[in-house]
Amino acid sequence: MMRIAVDAMGSDSHPGPDVAGAVMAAREFGDKIYLVGDGASIEAELAKENTAGLSLEIVQAAEVVTMRDKPADVVKGKPGSSMHVGVGLVREGEADAFVTAGNTGAALGIAMLRGVGLGRIPGVKRPALGVVFPTKERPFLIDNGANTDCKAEYLRQFGVMGSLYVERVLGVERPRVALISTGEEEGKGNLLVKEAISLLANSDLNYIGNIEPKEFMQGAADVGVTDGFTGNVLMKTAEATAKYMSEAIRSEAKKSPFALLGGLLMRPAFKRIRRQLDPNEVGGALLLGVNGVVVIAHGRSNAYAIKQAIGQARSLAEKDVVGAIRGGISVIGER
Amino acid sequence: MMRIAVDAMGSDSHPGPDVAGAVMAAREFGDKIYLVGDGASIEAELAKENTAGLSLEIVQAAEVVTMRDKPADVVKGKPGSSMHVGVGLVREGEADAFVTAGNTGAALGIAMLRGVGLGRIPGVKRPALGVVFPTKERPFLIDNGANTDCKAEYLRQFGVMGSLYVERVLGVERPRVALISTGEEEGKGNLLVKEAISLLANSDLNYIGNIEPKEFMQGAADVGVTDGFTGNVLMKTAEATAKYMSEAIRSEAKKSPFALLGGLLMRPAFKRIRRQLDPNEVGGALLLGVNGVVVIAHGRSNAYAIKQAIGQARSLAEKDVVGAIRGGISVIGER
Numbered sequence: 001m002m003r004i005a006v007d008a009m010g011s012d013s014h015p016g017p018d019v020a021g022a023v024m025a026a027r028e029f030g031d032k033i034y035l036v037g038d039g040a041s042i043e044a045e046l047a048k049e050n051t052a053g054l055s056l057e058i059v060q061a062a063e064v065v066t067m068r069d070k071p072a073d074v075v076k077g078k079p080g081s082s083m084h085v086g087v088g089l090v091r092e093g094e095a096d097a098f099v100t101a102g103n104t105g106a107a108l109g110i111a112m113l114r115g116v117g118l119g120r121i122p123g124v125k126r127p128a129l130g131v132v133f134p135t136k137e138r139p140f141l142i143d144n145g146a147n148t149d150c151k152a153e154y155l156r157q158f159g160v161m162g163s164l165y166v167e168r169v170l171g172v173e174r175p176r177v178a179l180i181s182t183g184e185e186e187g188k189g190n191l192l193v194k195e196a197i198s199l200l201a202n203s204d205l206n207y208i209g210n211i212e213p214k215e216f217m218q219g220a221a222d223v224g225v226t227d228g229f230t231g232n233v234l235m236k237t238a239e240a241t242a243k244y245m246s247e248a249i250r251s252e253a254k255k256s257p258f259a260l261l262g263g264l265l266m267r268p269a270f271k272r273i274r275r276q277l278d279p280n281e282v283g284g285a286l287l288l289g290v291n292g293v294v295v296i297a298h299g300r301s302n303a304y305a306i307k308q309a310i311g312q313a314r315s316l317a318e319k320d321v322v323g324a325i326r327g328g329i330s331v332i333g334e335r
Numbered sequence: 336m337m338r339i340a341v342d343a344m345g346s347d348s349h350p351g352p353d354v355a356g357a358v359m360a361a362r363e364f365g366d367k368i369y370l371v372g373d374g375a376s377i378e379a380e381l382a383k384e385n386t387a388g389l390s391l392e393i394v395q396a397a398e399v400v401t402m403r404d405k406p407a408d409v410v411k412g413k414p415g416s417s418m419h420v421g422v423g424l425v426r427e428g429e430a431d432a433f434v435t436a437g438n439t440g441a442a443l444g445i446a447m448l449r450g451v452g453l454g455r456i457p458g459v460k461r462p463a464l465g466v467v468f469p470t471k472e473r474p475f476l477i478d479n480g481a482n483t484d485c486k487a488e489y490l491r492q493f494g495v496m497g498s499l500y501v502e503r504v505l506g507v508e509r510p511r512v513a514l515i516s517t518g519e520e521e522g523k524g525n526l527l528v529k530e531a532i533s534l535l536a537n538s539d540l541n542y543i544g545n546i547e548p549k550e551f552m553q554g555a556a557d558v559g560v561t562d563g564f565t566g567n568v569l570m571k572t573a574e575a576t577a578k579y580m581s582e583a584i585r586s587e588a589k590k591s592p593f594a595l596l597g598g599l600l601m602r603p604a605f606k607r608i609r610r611q612l613d614p615n616e617v618g619g620a621l622l623l624g625v626n627g628v629v630v631i632a633h634g635r636s637n638a639y640a641i642k643q644a645i646g647q648a649r650s651l652a653e654k655d656v657v658g659a660i661r662g663g664i665s666v667i668g669e670r
Contacts, residue, residue: 148525182567190483190564214575229525232517233565234572240549241576252604259604265597269587
């Protein structure tokens with residue numbers, strides 16, 4: 001039984017989805033869940049649920065981080081926020097992981113700060129956000145936006161952390177690590193990629209070279225390494241294109257009765273595809289490199305997405321990915 | 336009547352699509368087309384076509400640039416290539432534009448080199464590749480891969496060149512220019528974006544702020560400015576996602592007879608969507624910032640795509656985008 005702290009005030013429509021997702025997780029995983037936030041609102045949500053036999057505990061937090069808050073202002077300016085309290089439960093060893101669907105920048109800032117949050121694992125230059133990419137092959141992308149400006153050494157460490165996660169949690173032996181680039185040839189890519197190639201090639205990682213977005217999506221590598229700016233643009237472009245195509249299909253289907261009928265007949269197929277590509281399905285972004293497990297779900301998360309993110313958080317904790325990174329970074333990172 | 340030089344040895348399956356596309360263009364636009372490459376192969380292709388009344392002329396070039404050639408080797412190492420000869424026709428004023436579906440790096444290198452090719456327009460720091468993004472709104476993306484590492488000043492110039500193209504050729508008044516970033520707030524983005532913001536905000540351009548890939552695709556700006564690495568990743572991710580979804584739909588449709596029937600009924604709708612999103616439909620990438628018109632089509636181009644690229648090249652020439660950039664860069668660039 002794991003103990004997971006969940007930010008009840010995280011999602012765009014908090015605390016509804018956050019609390020409902022936590023209840024789902026408590027039932028499915030049998031875990032103890034701390035619901036962190038405004039006690040009265042949380043209780044009102046819990047009253048709508050059947051919580052018999054579940055291990056749920058409200059932990060009061062007076063302040064709420066909003067999506068409009070500037071991360072830098074929040075970290076020191078709202079010390080009583082549900083994020084501070086939730087991260088604090090992990091820091092004090094009372095929870096094994098923290099899950100929030102709130103402001104990503106604020107969550108990063110609070111989690112990374114020593115003392116207030118969890119601090120970095122010794123040897124880790126920059127914690128990073130990793131995400132499971134929602135194509136069938138489920139490759140892992142790191143960094144998805146924590147570090148917009150990177151040095152080659154950070155990229156190598158992202159490779160180490162991503163590889164350890166994929167190995168421990170997804171059970172892939174010697175995960176194939178690749179750099180995301182504009183071509184497979186060594187000469188392709190920007191200066192950062194070119195510098196990172198030699199670092200990765202000379203590491204203990206199973207580095208297989210550079211890949212383009214297409215090959216990454218098709219699972220040509222288990223771990224796609226990139227800077228947080230590129231990773232974020234890549235992920236957002238994929239999401240936007242999938243959405244654009246769905247809408248184009250819907251609008252084209254309305255143009256003729258045959259197409260409309262066709263669309264109806266294909267509805268279950270579309271539903272399966274949408275579900276497979278749904279970022280909610282794969283859970284949240286994993287903050288790797290800090291002294292504790294933090295998973296940041298999308299602000300638009302529904303209850304199911306929150307439950308999935310909690311599932312990821314418990315796997316990270318259960319497989320001790322933090323311990324693995326602590327060991328791996330000091331060995332692989334210091335060569 | 337424009338005079339367009341077409342690289343007959345450019346596409347992956349040259350000279351078939353290249354010659355057939357040129358014939359289509361000669362018929363549709365009534366232009367004079369120079370077919371540059373191996374005379375015998377070109378003649379063999381022309382023999383398959385009805386060329387009565389068309390203005391087509393073969394210009395012999397002994398060497399062929401391959402996709403495996405390293406650009407740096409080709410520029411000086413294959414001076415008799417169809418790219419050299421085609422670009423030379425523009426340099427000497429015998430053609431108004433050059434179109435190739437060959438090796439992008441080689442075409443860039445040859446076109447940019449002074450003496451051998453066209454050289455840069457005075458004041459232009461870095462020529463860039465612009466592409467019309469194939470969503471319904473047809474926004475313009477610049478740079479799509481010519482410059483993997485950029486300074487903020489280059490990005491401002493990309494904005495100027497993109498804006499002039501969109502204004503002149505697409506007829507948009509005061510095109511809205513935006514920086515592609517990971518968020519709309521000024522604080523979002525990497526250092527390059529943050530530096531470019533003030534340059535663009537202080538320019539004469541109609542700079543509207545930063546946009547995410549989704550908003551760009553939906554046409555929230557007429558010109559999306561980014562470095563060539565990010566632009567290339569963005570474009571390739573969009574193409575890969577569209578392809579991934581098409582294949583997912585096809586494979587899901589096979590799983591039930593109802594879905595299969597639905598797929599058949601929706602076929603015309605899918606075809607319209609595929610056609611709309613087809614990069615071939617919008618033509619090639621425009622090399623902006625050199626002293627002449629160069630359009631680089633995809634290596635996988637079919638005859639239709641070559642014809643579309645020729646159509647873009649003739650518009651660029653007709654509207655004198657090179658002249659507009661020559662004037663615009665010196666005014667806007669030197670403030």
